[in-house]
Amino acid sequence: MHDSFQRRLRWLVRLTLVGTLFTAVVMLVGAWTRLVDAGLGCPDWPGCYGKLLVPDNDLATLHHPDVPLEPFKAWVEMVHRYIATLLGLVIVSVVALGWPLRHRRDYPWHLSLMLLVVILLQGAFGAFTVTLKLWPQVVTLHLLGGLSVLLLLFWLHLRLRLAVAPKPTSEPRRVNAWWGIAACLLVVQLALGGWVSSNYAGIACQGFPTCNGQWMPAMDISEGFHLTQTVGPNYLHGHLHADARTAIQVVHRLGALLLGVGLIVLWWRYRQWQNVVRPLAIVVGLYVLQAALGVANVVLWLPLWLALLHTAGAIALAVGLVWAWWRWRYHEAGVYSTTTHSPYNNVIVQ
The missing domain is CATH 1.20.120 (Four Helix Bundle (Hemerythrin (Met), subunit A))
Structure with a gap:
């Protein structure tokens, strides 16, 4: 039982590290999307002109005749959405892998749940970014949400490393x-x-x-x-x-x-x-x-x-x-x- 617990923890350590690095990539792609003015490359959400792949100009015109298709910007926006979705799947995998350990005192289950809630909210802000046409309040909160996901994943990674190889230490200090x-x-x-x-x-x-x-x-x-x-x-x-x-x-x-x-x-x-x-x-x-x-x-x-x-x-x-x-x-x-x-x-x- 102990060996199974340790194996699962090691997989979670690896997965949270990958998730942390991947979140940074998603944030940089999001910044690139904004810097090349592709934030509204697709005028709808979650698809692009009603499709999961960027359509041709004729289909785009039928779906949104008032918004001309710019293929480069549309693909930039969709790539950002694809990798953000993949990040969401990574976090769901972290929660699913940690489910059997949720009752153990040394497993940070509540931190995993917090991470899941934040990534769901981040997805909602991603939708609002498009539907509210880059409203500055939403764009700023979307950035802070991305950082929250990154830091929660990193903190979870550090907590899991401590669970894998516990070291003698005093009680964790409170923030001063x-x-x-x-x-x-x-x-x-x-x-x-x-x-x-x-x-x-x-x-x-x-x-x-x-x-x-x-x-x-x-x-x-x-x-x-x-x-x-x-x-x-x-x-x-x-x-x-x-x-x-x-x-x-x-x-x-x-x-x-x-x-x-x-x-x-x-x-x-x-x-x-x-x-x-x-x-x-x-x-x-x-x-x-x-x-x-x-x-x-x-x-x-x-x-x-x-x-x-x-x-x-x-x-x-x-x-x-x-x-x-x-x-x-x-x-x-x-x-x-x-x-x-x-x-x-x-x-x-x-």
């Missing part, structure tokens, strides 16, 4: 203010990034560090962050005026600055913790790289490959912080260097 503030800053910045993208404000500011040659450019914050506007007929290329988009870009830059401060403070706070300092140093390094990519996107006028790298950087930064948090949460308190006094037990840790 240091980690809570860093996590909140990251979530807000990721949401701002989605808001920039969904409102096509990526190059609203020319130049860096100034915006359009000014430290305080003309901005319309109330319009830029008006979250209750009605659903328009089509948000492709955005509806906001220049000052509103400038406000979004400037707030995103300020959010990046605050996030950097928060991550550096977090690293400084735990710089003597052997099990945490290296992951946090990697996180800070990823932040510096991500900030550089953001600047390059502005200076080079948002080339496709660079915008995709910026999305990949956001994914890596989120995964890196979760990994660092895991290392802190599930390792013993006395993990300082050999010559450092621990504030928890007031002895030198050997």
Whole structure:
């Protein structure tokens, strides 16, 4: 019985790792879909002009005479849907494979169920993205939903690895203010990034560090962050005026600055913790790289490959912080260097 449990756990470890990597691929394909303006390549959902494969122009015209078929954009959108569906099947497989283990105390069954709920909601937001014509609120929530799926899969993978090879450890730590503030800053910045993208404000500011040659450019914050506007007929290329988009870009830059401060403070706070300092140093390094990519996107006028790298950087930064948090949460308190006094037990840790 124990051997069967361990085999099933090992398969789940592999499957959740594959799922984590595949989620990142799905998110990057989704970003590519948006960057090539293919988000409405198919005007309906779940099919494309009523078909599961992109039809020819005659059939498309019969189904949606008001929306001309653009084959490239339609195929880009459908490829995104196909691989997103495959990701859903991977997650269903994770839940099905874990079903016989659901009553075991050392199996994170509730985390698996949470993952299933989130992927179902993510599918619904994918449909709303099309049916509500790229409404910025839905597009941003769709991005955050994708990140939620990614991080839940990664966390489940780490939990399963712990179940396969349990190590002596103290009780998992609760989130404290240091980690809570860093996590909140990251979530807000990721949401701002989605808001920039969904409102096509990526190059609203020319130049860096100034915006359009000014430290305080003309901005319309109330319009830029008006979250209750009605659903328009089509948000492709955005509806906001220049000052509103400038406000979004400037707030995103300020959010990046605050996030950097928060991550550096977090690293400084735990710089003597052997099990945490290296992951946090990697996180800070990823932040510096991500900030550089953001600047390059502005200076080079948002080339496709660079915008995709910026999305990949956001994914890596989120995964890196979760990994660092895991290392802190599930390792013993006395993990300082050999010559450092621990504030928890007031002895030198050997």
